[in-house]
Amino acid sequence: MEKYAEYETEDFLQDESFVEWVLNPETKARHPWTAWIKANPAKKDTVQQAINIIRSFNFKQEPVPAGFYTELIKRIDTTIHREEEERLLNTPSPFKKMWRAAAIIGGLLIGGAAVYVLMQPSRTAISTPYAAIKTVVLPDSSEVVLNANSDIRFYPDWKTHARKVWVDGEAFFKVRPARGGEAAPFTVYTSEAEIEVLGTEFNVKSIDHSTAVMLRSGKVNFRIPGKRAATVMRPADYCYYNSSQGGITTRTVNPALYTSWMEHKYRFQETPAREICQTLKAYFGYDFVIKRPELEEQRISGTLELQDERLLINVLADLLDATVTRNGEEVIIE
Amino acid sequence: MTNPSFDLHQPYEDQYLVQQIRSGDYTAFTRLYNKYAPALTQYGLKFNVGLPEIEDSLHDIFVWVWANRQKLEVRHSIKSYLFKSIRTSILHALEKTNKVRSIAPEEENSYYFELELSPENLALQNENQRLVRAQVAGLLNTLTAKQKEVIYLRYYEGLRFEDIAANMNLSVKACYKIMGRAITTLRENMPNSRVLLLFLLYLQQF
Numbered sequence: 001m002e003k004y005a006e007y008e009t010e011d012f013l014q015d016e017s018f019v020e021w022v023l024n025p026e027t028k029a030r031h032p033w034t035a036w037i038k039a040n041p042a043k044k045d046t047v048q049q050a051i052n053i054i055r056s057f058n059f060k061q062e063p064v065p066a067g068f069y070t071e072l073i074k075r076i077d078t079t080i081h082r083e084e085e086e087r088l089l090n091t092p093s094p095f096k097k098m099w100r101a102a103a104i105i106g107g108l109l110i111g112g113a114a115v116y117v118l119m120q121p122s123r124t125a126i127s128t129p130y131a132a133i134k135t136v137v138l139p140d141s142s143e144v145v146l147n148a149n150s151d152i153r154f155y156p157d158w159k160t161h162a163r164k165v166w167v168d169g170e171a172f173f174k175v176r177p178a179r180g181g182e183a184a185p186f187t188v189y190t191s192e193a194e195i196e197v198l199g200t201e202f203n204v205k206s207i208d209h210s211t212a213v214m215l216r217s218g219k220v221n222f223r224i225p226g227k228r229a230a231t232v233m234r235p236a237d238y239c240y241y242n243s244s245q246g247g248i249t250t251r252t253v254n255p256a257l258y259t260s261w262m263e264h265k266y267r268f269q270e271t272p273a274r275e276i277c278q279t280l281k282a283y284f285g286y287d288f289v290i291k292r293p294e295l296e297e298q299r300i301s302g303t304l305e306l307q308d309e310r311l312l313i314n315v316l317a318d319l320l321d322a323t324v325t326r327n328g329e330e331v332i333i334e
Numbered sequence: 335m336t337n338p339s340f341d342l343h344q345p346y347e348d349q350y351l352v353q354q355i356r357s358g359d360y361t362a363f364t365r366l367y368n369k370y371a372p373a374l375t376q377y378g379l380k381f382n383v384g385l386p387e388i389e390d391s392l393h394d395i396f397v398w399v400w401a402n403r404q405k406l407e408v409r410h411s412i413k414s415y416l417f418k419s420i421r422t423s424i425l426h427a428l429e430k431t432n433k434v435r436s437i438a439p440e441e442e443n444s445y446y447f448e449l450e451l452s453p454e455n456l457a458l459q460n461e462n463q464r465l466v467r468a469q470v471a472g473l474l475n476t477l478t479a480k481q482k483e484v485i486y487l488r489y490y491e492g493l494r495f496e497d498i499a500a501n502m503n504l505s506v507k508a509c510y511k512i513m514g515r516a517i518t519t520l521r522e523n524m525p526n527s528r529v530l531l532l533f534l535l536y537l538q539q540f
Contacts, residue, residue: 010514013513014514016494016495019492023489023492052466053466054489055463055466056451056466056470057485057489058451058452058490059452060450060451060452060453061376061452062376062379064372064375065385068375069368069371069372069375072371072389072392072393073367073368075389075393076367076392076396076397076400079393080397080400083397083401128360129360129400131358132358132359132360133361134360134361135361264357264358308357
């Protein structure tokens with residue numbers, strides 16, 4: 001640090017390490033600068049001058065209205081979600097026309113739904129874009145982990161409204177037992193099913209007119225009001241209902257397979273490739289197209305890292321013993 | 335110096351945030367927003383623009399960051415990147431409305447950068463510090479927008495000269511030169527009295 005003996009105030013002010021030292025008080029005690037100043041009393045004036053100048057640079061903060069930052073992040077969330085949806089609709093693929101048609105019909109349905117929703121007390125809606133997950137704390141401090149391209153809605157005030165949450169997509173619930181002033185049952189609704197719970201942890205997946213629930217702990221009542229069907233679930237039970245196939249099917253599963261998405265991993269056991277492609281599509285938002293029909297029903301087991309797309313494609317190729325290529329907004333398996 | 339956004343581990347914390355965002359973690363993205371939106375807003379307001387313009391700029395910047403998260407460089411300072419983005423966005427908006435003649439680096443006062451010291455507070459424990467403050471306050475008015483901006487980014491936001499130079503389209507050398515001129519003006523107007531005594535008091539803090 002010999003050159004510092006020749007330093008003037010302005011040299012100190014322009015020295016990166018000196019400035020860092022003055023700006024970060026918590027590191028001062030053991031810093032080389034502290035020792036240097038003690039060893040160079042001749043530079044005390046110069047150094048102090050520099051310190052005083054730096055300390056005087058404390059600038060006025062302009063007032064910003066309350067709610068400015070929360071309103072802005074809501075606007076950012078909305079744009080991101082909308083853009084991801086548009087990206088999906090503009091995907092060049094053989095399904096493009098179908099998507100367009102679906103979008104128009106969906107638009108009509110959403111339009112109808114919007115009118116309906118406007119007549120209700122307003123619900124809080126939280127959604128995730130593709131390839132992202134989010135943790136949401138509900139008004140009763142129950143937690144929901146929301147998988148990619150999913151949304152939940154609920155009334156913000158749970159003192160006057162019962163504990164009810166509407167799910168589209170996939171979500172994992174950690175429900176707290178009811179406290180004073182809260183309704184005891186906690187109900188999760190999908191487009192076709194109702195899940196009534198009393199303090200428990202479970203996963204809900206609601207896509208394409210089907211609902212699947214995996215119970216990790218506790219007890220829930222899985223009901224299909226339209227079919228007057230119901231079943232009481234035990235831990236590790238997996239219940240599946242598809243509106244085009246009839247009744248509720250129940251089987252016992254390994255819960256870890258159904259919750260690995262929370263660690264950005266997709267684990268599966270003896271699962272047909274077709275089903276894996278559906279799950280990946282729901283997560284990433286682009287098509288996974290199997291070009292060899294015999295591969296569709298091939299059952300494979302493994303774990304895919306959802307965070308690393310290149311690795312995911314390589315692992316998928318190994319598991320299926322096929323060529324997997326990303327082609328724009330499509331992944332081709334052949 | 336009270337600057338709550340300052341944190342020694344900031345570069346490491348930011349690198350970690352960028353890694354999480356790249357992997358598609360939306361919660362990390364929200365954390366990045368919460369961490370920097372207020373500082374970016376304060377910086378933006380210095381350019382003599384209204385909150386609605388800043389809101390639009392921040393909206394576009396954060397939407398871009400998420401959409402292009404794979405392109406983020408873990409090693410590059412995300413903080414510096416965000417500051418550069420809002421600066422460019424605001425100056426472009428001002429250029430459109432003709433409030434700024436040009437953002438050419440050679441022009442000294444082609445834009446506004448309004449800098450005022452915060453109201454005097456208890457952190458200034460002694461007379462000398464108060465004196466320095468009063469003189470700095472007076473001298474700020476004599477500095478160019480560019481000089482004030484470099485001072486703000488270096489000593490208030492803690493960005494490195496290299497990043498500041500890149501953000502303001504200057505060479506590092508030109509950035510030092512701007513800084514040097516500003517500091518020389520400040521130093522020549524500083525009183526040297528009683529500095530020694532005060533320095534001894536200062537050292538007792540360690």
